[in-house]
Amino acid sequence: MTIAAALEIALAVLVLGMAAWTIAARETFAAVVGFVAYGLLLALVWVRLDAVDVALTEAAIGGLSGILLVGAAARLRASETPAVAESPDGMLRVGAAVLATIVAAALAAGVLALPDPAPALAPAVAANIAATGLGNPVTSVLMAFRAMDTLLEKVVLLLALVGVWSLAPDRVWGGRPGPRHQADPLGVLAFLARLLPPVGIVVGIYIFWVGADHPGGAFQGGTILAAMWLLVMTAGLTDAPPVRLRWLRLVLIAGPAVFLVVGLAGLWLGDGFLSYPVAYAKLLIVTIEVAMTLTIAVTLGLLLAGAPERSA
């Protein structure tokens, strides 16, 4: 066994250890921290599986999930004790363990029985990637070959945000999300919130731009931009905007709207819905991605900020 293989198996064991901790930890807060560590280790697994685009997504989203879940765990701490009292009895636990073992064993058998050689769409992508003008096969799948998935995914993000906003009580309808954050203006958080965003914004835009030909893309870049915005909001340097603002809503629909317009234009310029004329394919894809990066950054930032809680 080579050193690389030994390290990979050690990584798999570590990932499972964190997964078990996430389920077994007594305190919800500890479980959340375990889950964040699990996500970061999983990003390493994605690198080892030669899926660097997925690794970037996992790492970026893992960070945002951490902010979301740690915040929720802190706010729900008072409900912890009564909820633990409702733990299911021994019989149900044993039943759940048996069911989980059966499902895991069936999946493991499936992994071991996967056909060899494996069926793949990689040759089909390689044969057609030139038509998209892109060099990154994953971006070409996301933006061209399965563009419908990506369009609908953006709509799902928007629907989730509408769902979160709809939880606002009547008196703060359309108001500012979440509590106003206060932090020491001379403290470490405020310092980092001034130092990191210029770098983070450049990195976010770079990751989006380079995604055309190398690992990266609109989603990964937009997530980093959202993280920078959240950092500035958490440090109390700026407040979350009221969600009723017209410009905010225009930015939120810009990504799916541009995608949809280009897709519909394909009906008479190209071969059908979401098909790009070959000469302009890359230009159109990058145009969609610019709008999407902006929309993703604002959508994710507002999703994490939560439901409106203040009318001001």
Added chain:
Amino acid sequence: MMSATTAFGLCAAVAVGLGLYGLIANPQPLRKILAFNLLGSGVFLFFGVVARRGAAAAFGGDPVPQALVITGIVVAFSATALAVALLLRLFEATGSATLRDSMKRASTGAGSDPTDP
């Protein structure tokens, strides 16, 4: 000898099992959300293993399942954010965040929103 890709595949299977167990056995709703995400990440990892095995045409992995996983991660995150917001609203409105007493609360009329005048 077992390849690293197979090891990650088995890892995915166990993660799904652990997530399923936690979804049923952990009583706190936030823990159920965590467990469901664990289950989902196992499914994504399974896809990643299929993608790695499908490496061809000078690509390190089949880009189609990889792209589907990216879409899946985004959708899972949106659903998680919505679920957490629902949970926080439930806690704010009722002062508790458990699943068991929801029927009782509704029948005593305490399910209405005390934060609304």
